[in-house]
Amino acid sequence: MNILITILFVIFAAFILTSAIMTVTVRNIVHAALWLISSFFGVGALYLLMEAEFLGVAQVLIYVGAVSILILFAIMLTRDLEGSQHRQLTPRWWIALIVPAALFGLLIVPTVMTYAWQLPPPPPAGQPPAISGAQQIGTAFMREYLLPFEVAAILLLVAMIGAIVVAFEERERRRRVLTLAEQVRLRQQQRRSAAPSPEPAATAVQASEATGGET
Amino acid sequence: MTDILRSWIGGALPDWLIVLIAYLLVTIIVLFYAVGNFIMMVWAERRVVARMQDRLGPNRVGPAGLLQPIADAVKMFTKEDIVPRSADRWVHLLAPVVSLAPVAMMLAVIPWGRGLEPIDLNVALLYIVAVSAVSGVGLMMAGWGSNNKFALLGAMRAVAQLVSYEIPAVTALLTVVILIGGMSLLELPYLQAGVPLMGTTILCSDPAGCSPLLYTTITSFPGSVSEPVQALDLGLGWWVFTPVGLLGFIVFFIAALAEGERTPFDIPEADSEIVAGYMTEYSGMKFATFYIAQYILNFALSALAATAFLGGWQGPGVAALANMGGPWVHVAAALSALYLLAKIWVLFFVMIWLRGAFPRLRVDQLMDFAWKLLLPLALVNIVSASLMVGLTQWTSTQWGGLFSLDGFAPWQRQLIAILVTAIINIAAAYWILSINQRPTQEEWLEEDLVIASRN
Numbered sequence: 327m328n329i330l331i332t333i334l335f336v337i338f339a340a341f342i343l344t345s346a347i348m349t350v351t352v353r354n355i356v357h358a359a360l361w362l363i364s365s366f367f368g369v370g371a372l373y374l375l376m377e378a379e380f381l382g383v384a385q386v387l388i389y390v391g392a393v394s395i396l397i398l399f400a401i402m403l404t405r406d407l408e409g410s411q412h413r414q415l416t417p418r419w420w421i422a423l424i425v426p427a428a429l430f431g432l433l434i435v436p437t438v439m440t441y442a443w444q445l446p447p448p449p450p451a452g453q454p455p456a457i458s459g460a461q462q463i464g465t466a467f468m469r470e471y472l473l474p475f476e477v478a479a480i481l482l483l484v485a486m487i488g489a490i491v492v493a494f495e496e497r498e499r500r501r502r503v504l505t506l507a508e509q510v511r512l513r514q515q516q517r518r519s520a521a522p523s524p525e526p527a528a529t530a531v532q533a534s535e536a537t538g539g540e541t
Numbered sequence: 542m543t544d545i546l547r548s549w550i551g552g553a554l555p556d557w558l559i560v561l562i563a564y565l566l567v568t569i570i571v572l573f574y575a576v577g578n579f580i581m582m583v584w585a586e587r588r589v590v591a592r593m594q595d596r597l598g599p600n601r602v603g604p605a606g607l608l609q610p611i612a613d614a615v616k617m618f619t620k621e622d623i624v625p626r627s628a629d630r631w632v633h634l635l636a637p638v639v640s641l642a643p644v645a646m647m648l649a650v651i652p653w654g655r656g657l658e659p660i661d662l663n664v665a666l667l668y669i670v671a672v673s674a675v676s677g678v679g680l681m682m683a684g685w686g687s688n689n690k691f692a693l694l695g696a697m698r699a700v701a702q703l704v705s706y707e708i709p710a711v712t713a714l715l716t717v718v719i720l721i722g723g724m725s726l727l728e729l730p731y732l733q734a735g736v737p738l739m740g741t742t743i744l745c746s747d748p749a750g751c752s753p754l755l756y757t758t759i760t761s762f763p764g765s766v767s768e769p770v771q772a773l774d775l776g777l778g779w780w781v782f783t784p785v786g787l788l789g790f791i792v793f794f795i796a797a798l799a800e801g802e803r804t805p806f807d808i809p810e811a812d813s814e815i816v817a818g819y820m821t822e823y824s825g826m827k828f829a830t831f832y833i834a835q836y837i838l839n840f841a842l843s844a845l846a847a848t849a850f851l852g853g854w855q856g857p858g859v860a861a862l863a864n865m866g867g868p869w870v871h872v873a874a875a876l877s878a879l880y881l882l883a884k885i886w887v888l889f890f891v892m893i894w895l896r897g898a899f900p901r902l903r904v905d906q907l908m909d910f911a912w913k914l915l916l917p918l919a920l921v922n923i924v925s926a927s928l929m930v931g932l933t934q935w936t937s938t939q940w941g942g943l944f945s946l947d948g949f950a951p952w953q954r955q956l957i958a959i960l961v962t963a964i965i966n967i968a969a970a971y972w973i974l975s976i977n978q979r980p981t982q983e984e985w986l987e988e989d990l991v992i993a994s995r996n
Contacts, residue, residue, distance in 0.1 A: 330557060356685055360632065363678055383668045391674025395700060398681045402693070460664055460724060 632686030640679025654878030687822035695818025699809030730853030735778030
């Protein structure tokens with residue numbers, strides 16, 4: 327079983343890495359977003375492999391279901407959809423590769439080599455292993471980590487109120503979506519109010535515009 | 542399934558292979574079940590809508606037109622597969638797959654009958670919500686990959702609707718989470734045993750004299766966490782009969798209509814406005830994949846609504862048959878599967894009925910409905926559900942000594958809880974509905990409009 331899990335881990339890890347590399351190298355920005363989604367999926371699968379079902383499902387719910395949809399929305403609502411004329415790599419990209427890799431290695435290698443990993447003892451044969459289920463996470467949030475949890479909640483609330491304030495128009499200036507009949511009536515009224523202008527040339531232009539627009 | 546296979550070919554194959562084969566078989570069975578239902582649903586929808594609109598509907602192929610879906614399938618298979626020249630080929634190809642796969646994954650955790658659960662996941666409710674959110678990515682891919690204005694518009698509408706109606710749906714499901722104190726769908730039908738309104742609180746006074754046909758041993762139910770008890774069980778303690786469950790069911794079902802893009806909320810594919818929405822540029826099998834995805838989504842959402850609020854496979858006679866033991870357990874399983882199927886079809890009939898009865902909503906009406914009506918109702922319902930759990934299960938120490946209900950019998954506590962939650966829910970529903978009916982700036986003067994448009 328352990329070999330099977332190792333093989334699965336290697337497959338998922340390769341999948342995540344490929345997706346992540348494609349995310350930063352592909353030229354089309356929508357494709358980049360889609361590769362990002364597949365890498366999120368791979369991370370969710372890794373959580374499931376560790377039997378952290380709640381974390382895996384929450385990963386899919388939050389990152390795939392919410393964040394990436396938001397990213398796609400943002401991309402599609404902005405101009406310059408393709409972004410294909412932008413260059414992806416600078417000429418000296420290999421320096422940018424070596425320096426962070428070296429720094430990361432400097433950080434991780436001594437840690438891995440020297441730290442005494444305290445692995446939990448294997449569970450007794452009869453009962454299932456204590457996995458990090460939803461109930462344990464909920465209890466931890468409400469007991470040990472109550473303050474960080476509340477701070478995060480207040481932060482989100484502030485962000486939400488800010489978004490509402492930014493998006494909120496004042497009540498007098500708010501405009502209802504007009505129905506088709508109202509739009510037609512409005513256009514007629516505008517034309518009627520614009521019609522009694524003194525110059526004959528202007529009215530002629532108006533009339534031709536009106537007929538051209540309507541037919 | 543795994544145990545059956547083990548007993549058959551236990552020695553011949555390694556154990557992991559047997560597990561793999563067992564899950565493969567379960568997957569195939571569940572998918573065939575869903576697709577078989579899909580075929581019947583297509584036929585039923587066309588016939589029922591035709592009947593409501595005083596038409597005949599398909600009635601030529603086979604008896605009463607029953608073979609019409611097969612004729613449609615043959616047509617779909619043989620149709621030319623067209624990809625627009627300026628479309629993004631890969632995204633266009635993958636979009637139907639990405640929208641069908643999550644919907645099929647939803648089927649994995651639903652208990653289809655007593656002892657007929659494909660997977661026991663302890664976060665099943667969250668899993669369903671998470672997976673159904675993924676299909677939005679597929680719709681987005683379809684809309685963008687087709688390189689078509691209508692497709693993109695439809696995809697934007699679809700995803701906006703999906704995202705905003707997910708909130709009332711999840712909030713309504715939260716009441717179930719509060720009631721069962723967990724997110725497993727597996728236990729849900731077991732917890733909805735008993736009699737209407739009172740649940741499993743009518744206990745057997747004399748353990749020797751209670752017939753196993755009427756009384757079931759309940760291990761954990763609202764009202765007792767300690768030892769197993771004998772309670773009157775007709776298989777009808779569905780949550781829809783309690784005030785909390787009723788409000789939750791209504792909110793969830795309406796939100797499910799919107800998530801499944803059923804008619805009052807079908808603006809993503811409004812044929813009269815944007816051709817067919819995100820499916821505009823699809824034909825042949827790819828279009829059929831979208832079609833299947835949509836119907837199976839409706840099927841899965843109906844199954845979820847039935848499991849969460851209508852008792853799932855629970856029904857009169859299931860517990861009695863199961864208590865008789867021996868081969869009757871299998872009869873009970875078959876009967877329970879039939880009950881769930883019947884509930885799903887009743888819900889699907891209501892969906893068709895609504896399609897025949899209502900016109901399409903406008904976008905602003907759609908959003909108002911979700912945010913001003915459904916969400917407040919669902920939030921009030923969460924308070925009611927918490928009160929229900931507190932009044933039926935908490936001891937006086939859990940209440941902090943505020944008041945004690947320890948002296949009451951379970952059925953008395955249940956009755957108190959139902960009265961309290963009924964008062965809260967009815968008052969809240971009345972209040973929220975009356976707020977929403979108050980006319981707000983409806984009377985726009987024509988002059989105001991002119992002034993507003995000039996500014």
